[in-house]
Amino acid sequence: MYQLEEPTYFYYLLIIPAMLVLFIGVLWWKKRKQKQFASVDLFKKLSPESSTFKSILKFGVLSFSIALLVIALVNPKMGTKLQTVKREGVDIVFALDVSKSMLAEDIAPSRLDKAKQIITKIIDNLGSDRVGIIVYAGNSYPLLPITTDHAAAKMFLQNANPDMVSSQGTAINEAISRSITFFDDNEQTNRYLFVVSDGEDHGESALSAVEKATKEGIKVYTIGVGTEKGGPIPIKDNGTIVRYKKDNKGEVVITKLNPKILSEIADTGKGKYIDGNKTQKAIDYIKNLLLKANKTEFDAKQFSDYKSQFEWFVAFGLLFLLFDTFLLEKKTKWIQKLNLFNQTKN
Known part of the structure; x- marks a missing residue:
């Protein structure tokens, strides 16, 4: 059995869809400007390390960390013992x-x-x-x-x-x-x-x-x-x-x-x-x-000894936030070197 101490903080999760709209808008603006600057093939040659997937992954990690921190604010509590009162x-x-x-x-x-x-x-x-x-x-x-x-x-x-x-x-x-x-x-x-x-x-x-x-x-x-x-x-x-x-x-x-x-x-x-x-x-x-x-x-019978569980969400939220900080928006070199499909370079 669990309790939510401050469920009103769930409204902060609305930050994530707002960020998503902003992210899609910036991504569309970048693509538009890139097409004005050069063709797709030329841009790939000029910026071979650029990765749209890494940008999406970085946004996903950031959103997940924010969600965990919001849940930490809500402070879920878990009933650890069932007792008769x-x-x-x-x-x-x-x-x-x-x-x-x-x-x-x-x-x-x-x-x-x-x-x-x-x-x-x-x-x-x-x-x-x-x-x-x-x-x-x-x-x-x-x-x-x-x-x-x-x-x-x-x-x-x-x-x-x-x-x-x-x-x-x-x-x-x-x-x-x-x-x-x-x-x-x-x-x-x-x-x-x-x-x-x-x-x-x-x-x-x-x-x-x-x-x-x-x-x-x-x-x-x-x-x-x-x-x-x-x-x-x-x-x-x-x-x-x-x-x-x-x-x-x-x-x-x-x-x-x-x-x-x-x-x-x-x-x-x-x-x-x-x-x-x-x-x-x-x-x-x-x-x-x-x-x-x-x-x-x-x-x-009711659950008692409710213990706060926010520490876990804070810890994992900060961990993913740290991961997002070091996650770069360019292709990962060691993955490129794996050459999983045995492609030959020209």
């Missing part, structure tokens, strides 16, 4: 609806994107809490097992989309049942399940699944995204809407938020329905909820 927190699982109805844009930028924004901001406000993610549509899929790595959770979350689930529909009951297996039975932490959905097509089977979850000590909260007025489901090609989804009669399908069933799920799960359209209000409510929750101590 004691942490306090609660266990949280997000069940994210990725059915086609979540692509509706009745709430900007879309229901699915709004759901991702809400989950991401909740994760940003977490302390030592563990988090897991499940995506579901016609069936459920474990996107990320429960972990303390919040950065990984956000990264996996951004990749969630309807194509991840093999069949369409809304198998909330399967997602809730799968969430039960996410929690560690050996550690009696406070357990929260947040179902983020538009509530469409959630049947009675969802309530029976919620009842099983509550028996396992899981509190179920629902977060609704979308409007009750609803909107069509866009079908896009390269980000551009080409048409809207239609039913068997050829009419455009209008998908609507169903707060009633989401409220029933939350009430059965001893939780609460939260209006996700009021983003900040929803995040503040969940933040306060988790802050007030009783924290349980649990074991978490």
Whole structure:
């Protein structure tokens, strides 16, 4: 495991493409001036030691040394030891609806994107809490097992989309049942399940699944995204809407938020329905909820003893810089003397 102490210094790498443009410009200018001075054959006779390859090699070595020195400024650190530490927190699982109805844009930028924004901001406000993610549509899929790595959770979350689930529909009951297996039975932490959905097509089977979850000590909260007025489901090609989804009669399908069933799920799960359209209000409510929750101590494995590795990059950067200094822009005599192809001199 590694860390980057100052990743903003990576912007200095932009020096290299700027140098490349300048190098190509100078090389073109030299060739142009040489043609004005003499023909190519004559110039080779006048300057037999000139080497374009050596100029390119010299530029490459210089660029590589600059890249190494920039990485040294970033100061990568390597975790040298994996140890178990004691942490306090609660266990949280997000069940994210990725059915086609979540692509509706009745709430900007879309229901699915709004759901991702809400989950991401909740994760940003977490302390030592563990988090897991499940995506579901016609069936459920474990996107990320429960972990303390919040950065990984956000990264996996951004990749969630309807194509991840093999069949369409809304198998909330399967997602809730799968969430039960996410929690560690050996550690009696406070357990929260947040179902983020538009509530469409959630049947009675969802309530029976919620009842099983509550028996396992899981509190179920629902977060609704979308409007009750609803909107069509866009079908896009390269980000551009080409048409809207239609039913068997050829009419455009209008998908609507169903707060009633989401409220029933939350009430059965001893939780609460939260209006996700009021983003900040929803995040503040969940933040306060988790802050007030009783924290349980649990074991978490993490890398420790991070050691700076910049010295290696400085050393090799200076070495290549020194090599570039002594690298001349003319042909290497000892290579010419090898006469690898047994050429005869006139």
